[in-house]
Amino acid sequence: MTAPIDTNTHSDGAVTARAVRVRRWAASNRFVGVLVLLIVQIIIFSLTQPRFFSVPNIRVLLTSVAILWMIALGLTFVMLTGGFDLSLGAMIGLAGFIFVGFFVNLGVPAPFAIVLTVLSGALLGGGINGFLIGKVGMPFLVVTIGTLSLFQGTTYLVSGTQTISLTSSLLDAIGFNNALGVPITVWFMIGTLIVSQFVLRRTYFGRDVYAVGGNAKAARLAGINVTRTVIAAYAIAGGLAALSGVLEASQISAASPTGDPTIIFAATAAVLLGGTVLGGGEGGVAGTVVGVLFLGVLQNGLSISGLASAWQQVFSGIIVILAVLFHQLQHKGTSFLHPLSE
Amino acid sequence: MPTVDSFLHVTGLIKSFGGVHALRGAELEVRRGEVHSLVGANGSGKSTLLSILSGQIPPDAGTITLDGVGMRLGNPARALVAGIATVTQETTLVPALSVAENILLGRRKVRKWSGIDWRATRARAEQVLKPLGVDFSCDDPVSELRPDQQQMVEIARAISMDARVLLLDEPTSALTDEEVDSLFSLIRMLQQRGMTTIFVSHRMSELFEITDRITILRDGCTVETGPIEDYDTDRIIDRMVGRTLAPVVRSRISVGRDSTPALRVQGLSVPGHVRDATLEVHTGETVGLAGLAGSGRTELLDAIFGVRARIGGAVELAGVELSSRRVSQAIARGLAYVPGDRKSRGLVLNMTLSENLTMAATSGLPRFRTLPRSRERAQAVSAMREYGIVASSPDSSCAMLSGGNQQKVVLAKWMCTSPRVVLMDEPTRGIDVGAKREIYRLLAEARASGAGILVSSSETEELMLLCDRILVMFRGKIVASLDRAQATDALLARYSMGQL
Numbered sequence: 131m132t133a134p135i136d137t138n139t140h141s142d143g144a145v146t147a148r149a150v151r152v153r154r155w156a157a158s159n160r161f162v163g164v165l166v167l168l169i170v171q172i173i174i175f176s177l178t179q180p181r182f183f184s185v186p187n188i189r190v191l192l193t194s195v196a197i198l199w200m201i202a203l204g205l206t207f208v209m210l211t212g213g214f215d216l217s218l219g220a221m222i223g224l225a226g227f228i229f230v231g232f233f234v235n236l237g238v239p240a241p242f243a244i245v246l247t248v249l250s251g252a253l254l255g256g257g258i259n260g261f262l263i264g265k266v267g268m269p270f271l272v273v274t275i276g277t278l279s280l281f282q283g284t285t286y287l288v289s290g291t292q293t294i295s296l297t298s299s300l301l302d303a304i305g306f307n308n309a310l311g312v313p314i315t316v317w318f319m320i321g322t323l324i325v326s327q328f329v330l331r332r333t334y335f336g337r338d339v340y341a342v343g344g345n346a347k348a349a350r351l352a353g354i355n356v357t358r359t360v361i362a363a364y365a366i367a368g369g370l371a372a373l374s375g376v377l378e379a380s381q382i383s384a385a386s387p388t389g390d391p392t393i394i395f396a397a398t399a400a401v402l403l404g405g406t407v408l409g410g411g412e413g414g415v416a417g418t419v420v421g422v423l424f425l426g427v428l429q430n431g432l433s434i435s436g437l438a439s440a441w442q443q444v445f446s447g448i449i450v451i452l453a454v455l456f457h458q459l460q461h462k463g464t465s466f467l468h469p470l471s472e
Numbered sequence: 473m474p475t476v477d478s479f480l481h482v483t484g485l486i487k488s489f490g491g492v493h494a495l496r497g498a499e500l501e502v503r504r505g506e507v508h509s510l511v512g513a514n515g516s517g518k519s520t521l522l523s524i525l526s527g528q529i530p531p532d533a534g535t536i537t538l539d540g541v542g543m544r545l546g547n548p549a550r551a552l553v554a555g556i557a558t559v560t561q562e563t564t565l566v567p568a569l570s571v572a573e574n575i576l577l578g579r580r581k582v583r584k585w586s587g588i589d590w591r592a593t594r595a596r597a598e599q600v601l602k603p604l605g606v607d608f609s610c611d612d613p614v615s616e617l618r619p620d621q622q623q624m625v626e627i628a629r630a631i632s633m634d635a636r637v638l639l640l641d642e643p644t645s646a647l648t649d650e651e652v653d654s655l656f657s658l659i660r661m662l663q664q665r666g667m668t669t670i671f672v673s674h675r676m677s678e679l680f681e682i683t684d685r686i687t688i689l690r691d692g693c694t695v696e697t698g699p700i701e702d703y704d705t706d707r708i709i710d711r712m713v714g715r716t717l718a719p720v721v722r723s724r725i726s727v728g729r730d731s732t733p734a735l736r737v738q739g740l741s742v743p744g745h746v747r748d749a750t751l752e753v754h755t756g757e758t759v760g761l762a763g764l765a766g767s768g769r770t771e772l773l774d775a776i777f778g779v780r781a782r783i784g785g786a787v788e789l790a791g792v793e794l795s796s797r798r799v800s801q802a803i804a805r806g807l808a809y810v811p812g813d814r815k816s817r818g819l820v821l822n823m824t825l826s827e828n829l830t831m832a833a834t835s836g837l838p839r840f841r842t843l844p845r846s847r848e849r850a851q852a853v854s855a856m857r858e859y860g861i862v863a864s865s866p867d868s869s870c871a872m873l874s875g876g877n878q879q880k881v882v883l884a885k886w887m888c889t890s891p892r893v894v895l896m897d898e899p900t901r902g903i904d905v906g907a908k909r910e911i912y913r914l915l916a917e918a919r920a921s922g923a924g925i926l927v928s929s930s931e932t933e934e935l936m937l938l939c940d941r942i943l944v945m946f947r948g949k950i951v952a953s954l955d956r957a958q959a960t961d962a963l964l965a966r967y968s969m970g971q972l
Binding site: 332334335336338340345348350353354 | 831837840845
């Protein structure tokens, strides 16, 4: 009894091998269905709304999802380990005032203030959420409901519930300028996506994230430091949320104490649409950004259609539910039609 | 043919699970009002027989008659209605509710307009409890009761449902000696009132204390039934293990006894599971760990590896002490652990074969390093060949593999770490004969390459085949150490049941 190792991949023609590879890619990337829906959506809006497929509108569309993008990327790391983080929305407002603290109060130059703000977000996410969940073993919902309130309250305290306007040429450039015809905010989005994808797919740490979410007991038995991996995932989410706070401040040239407490719902929808599963171990950031773009295009398309905002909410709710339903059926479909067994 | 005094009669019971025959025509004949003990080694089909009696699983063939009436099988509710109530080692009580509520769980007395009739509920519970002479009240919350008292509540619940046959599945395994005494006096009291009891225990002394008649199972068949007076410990054990095993011839490999042992465990305890375990495994030696389920074998291995908290004691690998609870350190020093439950502890099922194969060997590397993916795939391909893992490619998900192949992946994963000592728990549980033989071959190779092996198994045959020395655990203690030449089925069974 010897192993029948693929010896026919070379001889049997490249076409079938490629077909097999494509099918395997489609099955292992659960966001393919949503990608199709995204494209369908773009086609429909392009045909019905002449303004939709225009450079200015695409710029607006992309920058409008920047914050959701960052939050959803971070949430993907956390959800891949099998956890969840409700506090990310509150981190946005807090990060604005951490930036104010470094930049205005301490006089730190803007680039360093941004880096320090992101590091502070990572420290808070990893040090409080990650520590309590990964080390102490508390349930993630309880911990992050607590830190949601903690971060929000702290923001109100340090801000005195006042919006503080910021004048920084760097911040303005991030918020409003283009580089190579592309908004700098979008470069940030591309950069974080590439780094996240690289970290998750090409490093030992990324594999640990999947292993911990897939089976924490087996990961621990194989010598993987589960605690450290969980703490790191919450730190990354915190850092990315803080970065989105900086982006928000750059877009309104101010630090606002309200943050965006409901963005976590949109982010969760994006992550789930993108094929990352509750419970962890499966999915990834590539799917998440497809989910983010799906929500962004929907929002943008409906609003340039001139629909009343109440109707926009009703429609986007219905479409998100239908998309998830389609996604579920499609996923069951692939695994049923193309079982990848031996 | 039911005899005149047969009350519960089981005939020709057959049950197989995916090609493994658990029962091959087992018989059981219990008389009205007796305490009937059911004994058998691991894998004798005892648990399967109990599950069928309580209606949890349907048999493939066979009949059960109770008091002359044929029973519909495979339905727990019907078994209860027919009068067979089961009390298992783990209670099914709701801890936060009172004794009375638990006794009448799901059948609470309800008044038409005002919800639960507490007075009627209590009255009914009292009525059941009073004759039992228990030392707790109807209103006590179950969470505050001792384990034996909880067992009594379960029994009271069974009585309140007009049970005619009580199935007690290892009711004493969690009880202290005094608690066992109080449970036994309850059983005797019920017997005087006409209750029929089927009793299962692994403790020999208890069998002789409580039983009227005994049925012995082996390999899914009933060996014999008779009054307990006709038996002594030796006769029961002889019947349980049979004399069917052919001696296995195997070449001996010299064991480096004089040098520092590859693994030394000194005075290790795990609260509630392992008491003061001390053992040594030498280079090239295979040491077995025998014992019944729940004797603490898995917990001992967990604690040695560092995934379970231990109190006191030391673990030394080649003379150097391991700090507790540092798994990556243990792996780096050459300790490997093939856990018993490969699906929940051995593999990350939704990851690929190559990812799982390299997981343990790379666990000590810096985590920000990039994955050498092509090298890993190449390693995985050669491991697949070397260990005979049948899969379409190294990128196959481990969830798609058969049990035997999964077990080979777990084993290969650990052999990639070049271990000094391999800990193994139930290395061949639930895999077919072919894969089993492969696993044995791989173990022999590991041993020949100088690894020390500590293997825990509930299959005596397997231990006698693999091991140079066998340690026997009973209720958390290592009670015996037998050389290969000394070890017999009967001796192992005897020590496993606490007969020293």
